[in-house]
Amino acid sequence: MASMSISSFFVLLLVRTASAQLSSTFYDKTCPKALSTIQSAVKSAVSKEARMGASLLRLHFHDCFVNGCDASVLLDDTANFTGEKTAGPNNNSLRGFDVVDTIKSQVENVCPGVVSCADILAVAARDSVVALGGPAWTVQLGRRDATTASLSTANSDIPAPTLSLSGLISAFSNKGLSTSEMVALSGAHTIGQARCTSFRTRLYNENNINASFAASLKNSCPSSGGDNNLSPLDVTTPNAFDNAYFKNLQLQKGLLHSDQQLFSNGSTDSQVNTYSSGLATFRSDFGDAMVKMGNISPLTGSSGQIRKNCRKVN
Structure with a gap:
């Protein structure tokens, strides 16, 4: 403990306290059909x-x-409230809000006013x-919904695709996540697509x-124009949750700058090699890291609310 900074200790304490309050059986009695x-x-x-699938996963991360x-x-802007949807990392990029609305209405039909939107994001x-085709893990439940949002924090804290390895390590460390957890979570890029403007x-x-x-990417992402043209983050198996993302990094086929930073003669190369050859290890580590994230x-207990919408x- 002596080597841990005071701020790191409190981040760890926050995470531990929170996880102690959440429970995998939270809705067993109040809404048994929720999951x-x-x-x-x-x-x-x-x-x-x-x-x-990738869009819903990304919503939880963001x-x-x-x-x-x-x-x-999930909060929309109103005349006197600014949410996070127009932040740089989210604007014209985050999607799946309509699917979340559908899930929420179906859950409300089963048990009104019981299941939070935050828990819906975690389970979805x-x-x-x-x-x-990816791994399952036990989702801890009992989160409540915020009554506020932060555009400025969304702009500053969500890791950008332009980050260096040290920048990525810092961004995740600030949230109590280790470097190895950061690499595991980056494996989420084995599914989904990115806009031309991002790479x-x-x-x-x-x-x-x-x-x-x-050369193949330049066909859909010209040097100017086509900002919203999409390319898969994993060119090999874009719709399968596997470890091809890490194999691609070894071949210098990381789509984003931040992706390739994980395999660029740095401290995380060995973990990329491990996941590239060990699908089971990646699957296990990814699930554990998702629980931690x-x-x-x-927000638990009397904090926050259970939003109806x-x-x-x-």
Whole structure:
């Protein structure tokens, strides 16, 4: 303990206290059909569009990195309230809000006013991963919903695709997540897509990128224009939750600058190698890291509320 800074200790204390308050059996008596209702809605959404699995997973991540896992990311702007949806990392990029609305209405039909939007995001993230062939984990429950949001924190704390390895390590460390947990969570990029504007600079200015991979990307991401054209984060198996993302990094086929930073002669190369050859290890570590991320500063007990509509406070 002597070597741990005071601030690190309190972050750890926060995470531990929070996780002690959450419970996997939280809705067993008050809403026993909650988990099965969420699962079937997610399965339906992902079967219609595989990309939605990645979108729902990302919503939970972008929620947790801004003042904790409190569903603040879902709040719409109003005349006298600014939410997080127009923040740089979220604007014209986050999606799946309509699917969350559908899940919420189905859960409300089963048990009104019981299940929080924050818990729906946490469960939907897990169910999305499972629907795409990834690992399951036990989601801790009992979060409540925020009545406020922070545009400035969304702009400052959500890791940018331009970050260096040290920047990524710091961004995750600030949330109580270790470097190894950061690498495991980055494996979420084995599904989903990114906009041309997120990787254009890497594509046209960096050398640590596979030449044929770069050439194919330039077809859909010109040096100017086409900002919203999409490319898969994992070019090999874009709709399967596997470890191909890490194999791609070894071949310099990381789409984002921040992706390739994980395998660029740095401290995380060995972990990328481990996950590339060990799918089971990645699956296990990813699940553990998701539980830890889901425990970032949740509102519990009398804090927050159970929103009737995930887009606005009661």
